[in-house]
Structures are given as structure tokens and as C-alpha cells.
Amino acid sequence: MIIERVTLTNFGSFRGVNPIDLKPDGSRNITLIVGHGGAGKTTIGKAIRWALYNLQFHGTSGHGERDYTHEDVLKLFFREGGGAQANKPPSESNMSVKLEILPGESIKSALTSHGLKVGTYVLERSASVGKIVPSARDVILNPLSLKGPNLREVPDPQGFIEEFLLPASTSTFFMFHGDRIRDLTKQIEQPVADSIKLILDVTAMTNAANDLQKVMGQLARKAAASSQDETLRKVKQATWDKLDEDEKKQSLLRDEKNIMLSETREAVRSLETQHGDLLQAAGLFEDFDRKEKEKKELEEENEHNERKIRSLLDQFPREVLYHSLFGHAFEVKKQEERNRVHEKKMESLTRDKQQLEEMLRGEVCHVCKQPFPKSMIDSYKREISGFAEKIEEETGLLHEPDPEYEAIMQEVVILGGNNYNPTELERAGFELRGEIQDLENEMNKIDVKLRKYKNADVREAAKRIDDEMRQKEREIGSLEESLRLFKSTLDQFQRNKRELEKELFKLGGGASKEVKRNYKMAESLSSVFGEAVTELADEKRQEIAFETGQMLMKTTIKRGLFHKTAPVDVDENFQIRAMNMNGDNLEWDEESSSERSILSVSFIYGLLKASEREAPVILDTFFGNLDPGHITNITANLSSFGSQIVLMTTNTEFLDLTEYAPQSFWDHVNRYIMLRNNSDTNFVTKQKVLHSRSEAENEAKSQKF
Amino acid sequence: MPSKNELLKKYSNKHAVNFDLVMKVFELERGRLHPGENEEKYRQQEVTELIEKWQESHPGDANE
Numbered sequence: 001m002i003i004e005r006v007t008l009t010n011f012g013s014f015r016g017v018n019p020i021d022l023k024p025d026g027s028r029n030i031t032l033i034v035g036h037g038g039a040g041k042t043t044i045g046k047a048i049r050w051a052l053y054n055l056q057f058h059g060t061s062g063h064g065e066r067d068y069t070h071e072d073v074l075k076l077f078f079r080e081g082g083g084a085q086a087n088k089p090p091s092e093s094n095m096s097v098k099l100e101i102l103p104g105e106s107i108k109s110a111l112t113s114h115g116l117k118v119g120t121y122v123l124e125r126s127a128s129v130g131k132i133v134p135s136a137r138d139v140i141l142n143p144l145s146l147k148g149p150n151l152r153e154v155p156d157p158q159g160f161i162e163e164f165l166l167p168a169s170t171s172t173f174f175m176f177h178g179d180r181i182r183d184l185t186k187q188i189e190q191p192v193a194d195s196i197k198l199i200l201d202v203t204a205m206t207n208a209a210n211d212l213q214k215v216m217g218q219l220a221r222k223a224a225a226s227s228q229d230e231t232l233r234k235v236k237q238a239t240w241d242k243l244d245e246d247e248k249k250q251s252l253l254r255d256e257k258n259i260m261l262s263e264t265r266e267a268v269r270s271l272e273t274q275h276g277d278l279l280q281a282a283g284l285f286e287d288f289d290r291k292e293k294e295k296k297e298l299e300e301e302n303e304h305n306e307r308k309i310r311s312l313l314d315q316f317p318r319e320v321l322y323h324s325l326f327g328h329a330f331e332v333k334k335q336e337e338r339n340r341v342h343e344k345k346m347e348s349l350t351r352d353k354q355q356l357e358e359m360l361r362g363e364v365c366h367v368c369k370q371p372f373p374k375s376m377i378d379s380y381k382r383e384i385s386g387f388a389e390k391i392e393e394e395t396g397l398l399h400e401p402d403p404e405y406e407a408i409m410q411e412v413v414i415l416g417g418n419n420y421n422p423t424e425l426e427r428a429g430f431e432l433r434g435e436i437q438d439l440e441n442e443m444n445k446i447d448v449k450l451r452k453y454k455n456a457d458v459r460e461a462a463k464r465i466d467d468e469m470r471q472k473e474r475e476i477g478s479l480e481e482s483l484r485l486f487k488s489t490l491d492q493f494q495r496n497k498r499e500l501e502k503e504l505f506k507l508g509g510g511a512s513k514e515v516k517r518n519y520k521m522a523e524s525l526s527s528v529f530g531e532a533v534t535e536l537a538d539e540k541r542q543e544i545a546f547e548t549g550q551m552l553m554k555t556t557i558k559r560g561l562f563h564k565t566a567p568v569d570v571d572e573n574f575q576i577r578a579m580n581m582n583g584d585n586l587e588w589d590e591e592s593s594s595e596r597s598i599l600s601v602s603f604i605y606g607l608l609k610a611s612e613r614e615a616p617v618i619l620d621t622f623f624g625n626l627d628p629g630h631i632t633n634i635t636a637n638l639s640s641f642g643s644q645i646v647l648m649t650t651n652t653e654f655l656d657l658t659e660y661a662p663q664s665f666w667d668h669v670n671r672y673i674m675l676r677n678n679s680d681t682n683f684v685t686k687q688k689v690l691h692s693r694s695e696a697e698n699e700a701k702s703q704k705f
Numbered sequence: 706m707p708s709k710n711e712l713l714k715k716y717s718n719k720h721a722v723n724f725d726l727v728m729k730v731f732e733l734e735r736g737r738l739h740p741g742e743n744e745e746k747y748r749q750q751e752v753t754e755l756i757e758k759w760q761e762s763h764p765g766d767a768n769e
Contacts, residue, residue, distance in 0.1 A: 110732060110735075110736075113732065159736075163735070163736045163737075201709050201731075201735065204731060204734040204735040205709075205731065205734070207734045207745075207748065208730055208731060208734040208752075211734065211745065211748050211749045211752050212730075212752060214745075214749050215749050215752050215753050215756070218749070218753070219753075514757070514760065517760055518753070518756050518757060518760060521722070521756050521759070521760065522752075522753075522756060524720040524721065524722045525720075525722055525726070525727065525730060525756070527716070527720050528713065528716040528717055528719075528720050528722055528727055529713075529716075529727075529730070529731075531716045531719070532709075532712040532713050532715070532716045535707075535712055536709055536712050539706050539707065539712070542706070543706050612708070612709065
């Protein structure tokens with residue numbers, strides 16, 4: 001099937017009516033949906049799943065899926081993704097998701113044989129709430145509506161989806177959240193294996209073979225009703241009934257064991273996560289201790305530095321520490337210049353004073369030899385005394401060199417030769433305190449992470465969990481063994497029942513011709529399906545292994561890890577395994593998470609190639625954890641996965657694609673749907689559809705955050 | 706690799722069963738994949754009816 005358009009109305013952060021065009025255009029079969037975290041990418045995936053299946057997605061084990069409750073549906077009305085409007089009650093009372101779907105080519109004949117039209121079908125799931133501040137009980141779920149190309153309502157929409165589109169259980173393979181995709185390379189659980197059998201038509205053929213066996217049984221008993229030997233018939237009938245009853249009981253027990261097995265495996269996965277967390281916590285504790293030690297050393301260094309500064313401050317006046325030698329020299333020079341001015345004044349004053357003293361010597365005029373009058377002598381004496389006062393005044397203004405200051409200057413010069421630099425010391429102190437602050441911040445962050453582990457010996461706890469995991473793994477081994485026993489017991493019951501049915505049929509020699517013919521026909525049909533399905537399952541396993549291996553070898557950046565000719569094996573339960581160069585199971589190391597994603601996506605490719613079903617491939621934030629080489633290789637091959645590929649990427653992922661994806665990838669992109677949901681849009685998702693890579697690149701760069 | 710239809714054809718020939726009937730049974734089974742006891746009973750009833758109708762309209766077929 002192809003999803004041509006999805007229209008979200010008041011769904012999550014999509015307010016009002018939002019048609020989103022996803023229709024592929026021939027070989028241009030890739031649609032890119034780009035937006036920052038919370039922009040609404042995942043909401044589109046969620047809307048598609050809600051509309052098709054009313055199912056929530058929790059993982060790839062097949063166990064995590066559950067129907068939406070009224071409470072969950074109410075949440076769908078809310079805007080998510082931040083801002084003041086987040087998780088506020090809805091202002092609109094109706095919400096809907098409309099899908100315009102084109103059933104796949106392979107299904108056309110089936111549609112026609114059921115009297116259904118070929119063309120686009122419109123599926124709509126909707127809900128409403130009647131109150132301004134609603135609660136879950138106010139949610140009204142409207143019946144699912146499906147209209148055919150002739151606009152007539154299709155009576156059983158969910159049945160139509162299961163039969164002609166994509167069965168709910170198989171959607172796990174085609175609508176992925178990027179960070180969960182790697183789970184496909186872990187142990188495949190029964191529901192997932194069942195889904196694989198379903199899309200490969202193995203389920204339908206197995207059911208056919210089993211149903212025909214049952215029909216044979218019914219016909220055999222019908223035939224036996226005409227038996228002449230009533231006692232024998234009754235004995236055989238009773239034996240068959242007892243076998244049937246035992247088989248049912250055993251089946252129930254087997255189902256219980258299967259659930260236990262899945263639960264135990266799930267528990268092991270959870271323990272693995274806890275174990276990983278604890279080991280990480282242990283690493284963090286060590287990191288914390290290392291940082292604490294480093295902080296102590298820095299604090300000691302800082303203390304030493306401060307002591308040195310303090311001791312220098314004790315030795316010298318602060319002014320010395322804060323003035324450079326040049327500053328001192330400048331001050332001294334200025335002072336000397338001022339002294340020279342004073343000295344010149346003093347010289348001039350002294351000269352004037354001496355001239356007057358010379359003139360006054362003997363108190364007689366040197367020219368006329370007459371004595372000066374007394375009034376003149378007194379006037380000269382006053383003038384000479386005035387000069388003396390001024391000279392004294394100027395002398396007082398002269399800067400006297402400070403012997404202590406001179407001594408400090410000498411010390412500074414000596415220490416300068418010994419790398420004494422107070423400014424340098426203070427800068428070093430500043431940097432040290434900065435480093436200490438940084439360490440404290442890092443330690444605080446670690447402390448927050450480790451808060452839940454306070455007072456716990458994480459290494460000890462990790463060991464306990466490791467022991468618990470080993471115990472659970474032993475339980476898994478024993479459950480698997482008991483399931484093998486159940487299988488052989490049930491097979492034996494089946495064989496015994498078939499034998500009894502044959503005997504019952506033989507007893508009914510007088511049965512009608514029709515019953516006998518129908519029995520034979522059912523027997524032949526059962527053989528057809530039984531033999532065909534065994535071969536089909538084998539063929540499909542080989543085909544998946546082959547196609548997955550081909551894609552893996554095209555996209556891996558570590559070809560040397562894998563077996564050259566058979567890099568992938570698929571077992572009877574459709575568990576996928578990568579094979580190493582020696583042909584043994586490949587043990588993944590922690591650095592290979594990107595390779596595991598590549599194997600998982602190659603597996604999806606293999607499944608799609610082996611299945612006759614057509615499905616859109618929707619990958620949500622898949623590229624974030626991939627190496628650049630993987631991005632290049634997978635994007636070069638993505639278009640060949642199916643007729644419709646929808647990629648949801650963050651802006652950063654998209655910009656990575658622009659850097660690493662080859663031109664052949666961009667040639668297959670039909671449109672770029674840019675989503676934005678932030679304060680600029682009042683926290684409502686807005687879409688902008690672009691048709692050129694450069695425009696999309698500019699848009700992504702402009703809103704990269 | 707042979708397709709599902711090719712395999713069904715191969716075994717229809719082997720067991721001398723009409724391929725159209727085989728495909729009808731297959732379509733019926735493919736359309737009803739919900740698990741559950743009632744579903745199984747319903748399918749078996751439909752298969753039985755299909756065989757009966759087929760025999761009525763093809764009285765000369767093999768497998769007697």
C-alpha cells in the first residue's frame with residue numbers, strides 16, 4: 001500500500017487542518033520530513049498508527065503494543081513539544097486523522113474478486129471531547145470510517161486493513177523509530193516471528209493446511225457415524241476426544257511457557273540495561289573520584305600560589321606590586337623634572353639674592369662711593385630676605401629620594417631576575433580557580449546522575465544483576481527445552497489424531513459418496529498446502545538471508561567482519577544472525593551499534609523483497625547514530641527498498657545527509673517537508689513544502705537548534 | 706526463487722487438485738488471519754462449504 005496523504009486535524013501539535021502530502025512520484029519515491037526535536041515528526045508516525053490500528057508503539061518485540069485508552073486519546077488532543085501551551089487542555093473539540101491510501105499492485109486482483117474497487121481509499125479515525133476542560137470519560141471515539149474510490153463506505157474497515165493493506169502486527173517492520181531498530185538483531189520474540197510468517201503468506205498457508213486437517217477430522221467423524229461396529233467407533237471416537245483434550249491442555253501449557261519465555265527474555269533485556277547503567281555508574285564514580293583528586297591537587301596548588309602572593313604582599317607595599325618598573329621609572333623621571341624646575345628657580349632666586357647682597361656690601365654705592373641712605377638699606381635687606389624665603393620654599397618642594405623606596409626598587413629588580421612577576425602569579429591563580437570551578441561543575445553533574453546510586457556499591461550491585469541475568473538465562477534454556485518437548489508431544493498428538501481420523505473414516509464404509517469425496521478433496525488440499533508451505537518457508541528464509549546479506553554487504557563499512565558469501569543466516573524462527581568470516585555467529589562488540597542498525601535495516605529490505613506485500617518504509621530519526629560511511633551507503637540504496645520511503649530527520653541529521661548522502665539519493669527525493677514548532681509559531685506545528693535540496697538546506701540551517 | 710503461486714501450482718499438480726480451488730482456499734485463509742478459536746471454526750466452516758460447493762459444481766473432478 002501507499003499512503004498518498006495524511007491529514008491531521010487538531011492532533012497533537014498540529015492545530016487546524018494539516019494535509020501532509022506523501023505520495024511518491026515514480027522513481028522519486030523518497031519524502032523527507034525535517035524538523036527539530038518536538039517539531040512534530042514523530043506525531044505524524046503516531047497519527048498514522050492511530051488511524052490504521054489504534055495501536056501505540058512501544059518497541060520491536062511485538063509485546064509492547066497496546067490499544068489506545070480514552071486517557072491516551074485525550075492526550076492526543078494536547079499539544080506536546082514545549083512552550084506555555086504544552087499539555088494544556090484542548091481548545092478544539094474534534095480531532096481526526098485522515099489517510100488516503102492506495103492498496104498495493106499485488107492486491108488488485110484480490111480487491112476485484114471481492115467486488116471492491118481499485119483506487120484510493122480514504123480512512124478516517126476521529127474523536128471528540130465535549131467539554132472545555134475534558135477528562136478521559138468525556139472522550140468520544142467515533143467509528144472508524146473507510147470510503148472506497150466510489151465514495152461508498154466499506155463495511156469492515158479494520159478487516160479491510162488486515163486483509164488488503166498492512167496487518168497491524170506487521171506494521172512493526174515498516175514504521176520504525178530509529179533508536180529501536182537495532183532490537184531486530186536481538187532475539188526475535190514469537191509475535192514478531194508470527195508477523196514475519198504472516199507477511200510471507202506462510203501463516204495463511206499453514207492455517208489452510210491445519211484447517212483442512214480439521215475439516216478432514218470432521219468429515220471422518222461424519223463418515224464414521226455410518227459405522228457398523230458401534231463399539232469400535234465409540235472407542236476410537238473417545239480416544240480421539242481424549243487426545244484432542246490433552247492436546248488443548250498441552251497447547252495452553254505451551255502458550256503459557258511461550259509467554260514466560262518472552263517475559264524472561266524481556267527481563268534479561270531489562271537486566272542488561274540495568275547492568276549497563278550500573279557499570280556506567282561505576283565508571284562515573286571512578287570519574288568522580290578522579291576529578292575529586294584532581295580538584296584537591298589544584299586546590300593545593302592554588303593555596304601555594306596564594307601563600308606566595310600573600311608573602312610578597314607582606315614584603316612589599318601593594319603599590320609596588322601593582323606598578324610596573326616602567327611606572328616607577330616614569331614617576332621618578334617626572335619627579336626629577338619637577339626637581340629641575342625647582343632647582344632652576346632656586347638658581348635664579350639665589351643669583352638675584354647674591355646680586356643684591358653684592359650691591360649692599362659695605363652699604364656704600366660702588367659708583368659714587370657715597371653711603372646708602374638707611375631707608376634704601378632696609379629695603380634691600382627686606383628684598384634679600386624675601387629671596388631667601390622663596391629659595392627655602394623651593395628647596396622644600398624638592399623631592400627627596402626615599403631610602404626605603406630605593407631599597408624596594410632594588411629588591412624588585414633582583415626578584416625580576418628570578419621570574420618574580422606578581423601579575424603573572426595572580427593570573428595563574430585566576431586560571432587555577434577557574435579550573436577548580438569547572439571541576440566542581442562536572443562533579444556536580446556526575447553527582448546528579450549518581451544520586452540514585454548513593455550509598456550503593458554499584459560494582460557489587462552490577463555483579464548481583466549479572467548473577468541474576470545468568471539465572472534468567474538458565475531459565476530461558478530450560479524453557480526452550482521444555483518448549484521443544486511440548487512441540488514433539490503436540491506433533492505426536494497430531495499424528496495420532498490423524499491416524500485415528502483415518503481409521504474412523506475407514507470405519508464409515510457406508511458413508512455417503514459426497515462425504516467421501518469431500519474427505520478426499522480436503523486430504524489432497526491439505527497435502528498441497530502442507531507441502532507447499534514447508535517449501536515456501538524454506539525458500540523465503542533463504543531469500544531473506546540472501547537479500548539481507550546483499551544489502552548488508554553494500555552498506556557495511558566493515559566488510560571484513562562478515563562471511564564473504566553467506567554474511568547472514570535466518571533460522572526457522574526467522575531469527576536473523578550475522579555470520580563472521582569463519583561462518584560462525586558474529587558476536588557484536590559495543591562499537592558496532594551502527595553496523596547493527598545497518599543489519600536491521602538490511603533485514604527490513606530482505607523482508608520486503610521476500611514478501612509479496614507492498615508497504616511504505618517509514619524511518620524516524622534513523623541516521624542520528626550512524627557513522628558517515630553508513631549514511632553514504634544506506635542512502636545510496638534506500639530508494640530500492642520499496643515504492644514509498646518516508647524519512648523523518650532532525651535538522652542536524654538532515655544537514656549530515658547533505659554532507660554524506662550521494663547525489664543518487666537526492667535524485668529520488670520528491671519533496672522536503674520542513675516542520676517548525678516553536679515560539680515563532682506559537683508552539684503549533686507549521687509545515688513548509690520545498691522541492692529543492694538547497695532551499696531545504698538553507699531552511700534547516702536557519703532553524704538549526 | 707519460485708513464488709507462492711508457483712509452489713501452490715506445483716503441489717496442485719502433484720496431488721491432482723484444481724489450482725483455482727487451491728487459490729480460492731488460499732484467498733479465504735489470507736483474508737482471515739485473526740487468531741482465536743472462533744475464527745478458526747469460522748474458517749473451517751467456510752472451507753468445508755467451499756469444498757462442498759466445488760464438488761457440486763465439478764462432479765467429474767478427481768479425488769474420489
